[in-house]
Amino acid sequence: MLSKRLFALAAAAVLLAACGRAEKPAGDTLVVAATAVPHAEILEIVKPKLAAEGVNLQVRVFNDYVQPNLLVDQGQADANYFQTKPYLDEFNKERGTRLVTVAGVHVEPFGAYSRRYKAIADLPKGALVAIPNEPSNGGRALLLLHKAGLIQLKDPTNPLSTLKDIASNPKQVKFRELEAATLPRVLDQVDLALINTNYALDAGLNPSKDALAIESADSPYVNFLVARADRVNDPKIQKLAAALRSPEVKTFIEGKYQGAVLPAF
Structure with a gap:
């Protein structure tokens, strides 16, 4: 009798766990491709804020300017953060991609x-x-x-x-x-x-x-968060855009990089 009761309790626990998993919001992970400095460093700063909003930010670091765009275009990453609009425009023209800017974050004087x-x-x-x-x-x-x-x-x-x-x-x-x-x-x-x-x-x-x-501080080469055109209004991407343009990020950029990187907002 005891073993049957234990079995029933165990089955109920498994059922509750399964229900818990089913209720968890699908697709709450946001994968962003970035170069290491300063982009990945800035993204790390907003991880806790996004986690509190139900978004699990995963940063994939690259050391080139091609793979991050290809991954977003192919749907293997949700967004990227490393490039200026002139570079993006030229990339789209040459590769036939349809990536768009979501939010300007900072300027890196060349x-x-x-x-x-x-x-x-x-x-x-x-x-x-x-x-x-x-x-x-x-x-x-x-x-x-x-x-x-x-x-x-x-x-x-x-x-x-x-x-x-x-x-x-x-x-x-x-x-x-x-x-x-x-x-x-x-x-x-x-x-x-x-x-x-x-x-x-x-x-x-x-x-x-x-x-x-x-370059001077008024450089037009702002670094943008970028996504596919059909993903711009994704709530997770919009939450990331807002976090990257928050007062906390502005304070971090100004303190960490001492003029080598400038907030663009």
Whole structure:
């Protein structure tokens, strides 16, 4: 008799557990692809807030600018956080994807770095300069070099300027176009490298102190939370967007990065 009663209690416990699982909101996990610094660090800050709102945020870290977009487009990640709108627009155009911006979070002033020289003006004739090899960041690098006086562009307002758009190169500098993530690693091999701030920070560089030239605080290159067009209004993604633009995140960015990363809200 006792064994039957124990069996009945055990069965009831299993049934209650199953009911509990059934009542748990489906799809409460939000997978976001990001680069390590500062994006993944900022996402970690909002995890507790999202957890309190019933969203389990999972961050997948990448060291390139292609996989995060492909994963979102393929539905293997819900959103990503690493890129500017000019880069996204060019990616969509080239890949046929339909990713859209959800919320602007921060600006990473793009910088020029050197281990050999202390000023852009010190670069010798024929200096070797490394820039990103994709249109958005490559154009961004050339705009910064134009502003610093190293080169002159045909149209200094064109964010997608290429090497063919250089109108004047008085020092006859030579350019190497490389994948953005590799630029910190070649800093000892070139005279100057134009590096995205996330990769600069990851390499131990301090943009506000180490950069020989850097974008101003009014840079239009805001880093966005991005998702597929058909997922923009997903409540989980909207909760993340709100959390990323909260006063807590603004305070964290200002305190953690000391001007190397700037809130965009």
